Amino acid sequence: MTDSREGVNRVMAEFVPVTKVGDLSPGQMKWVAVNRERVLLANVDGMFYALSDACGHQRVPLSKGRLEGYVVECPLHFARFDVRTGELLSGPAAADVPRHEVHVEGDTVYVKRVESAR
Numbered sequence: 786m787t788d789s790r791e792g793v794n795r796v797m798a799e800f801v802p803v804t805k806v807g808d809l810s811p812g813q814m815k816w817v818a819v820n821r822e823r824v825l826l827a828n829v830d831g832m833f834y835a836l837s838d839a840c841g842h843q844r845v846p847l848s849k850g851r852l853e854g855y856v857v858e859c860p861l862h863f864a865r866f867d868v869r870t871g872e873l874l875s876g877p878a879a880a881d882v883p884r885h886e887v888h889v890e891g892d893t894v895y896v897k898r899v900e901s902a903r
């Protein structure tokens with residue numbers, strides 16, 4: 786038997802504070818460290834999204850690419866991914882990019898790496 790309140794606390798504890806809301810303007814992205822892994826954090830119209838910061842083709846950091854609306858473009862061979870889902874939209878990559886959970890509380894952005902994401 787699990788105490789439900791304890792369960793909620795455990796889930797929240799997995800979220801890591803990564804930046805202040807005001808430090809990443811709409812239309813911008815940057816990489817942040819979450820449990821020693823690079824994570825791409827993007828602000829699209831005030832909503833924050835997080836993906837693994839590695840292209841699904843040759844693992845180049847997507848944070849060095851371009852963000853246009855909901856689309857992030859790899860700087861090397863220009864594969865394009867939807868930052869909301871990590872879905873591959875076009876380009877030579879063979880795989881989607883793992884998406885991570887984002888939580889905003891007050892002026893702080895938190896990210897929780899999804900278990901299956903690498």
Ligand code: FES
Nearest residue numbers: 840842843859862
């Ligand atoms: S490394 Fe990203 S498209 Fe090739």
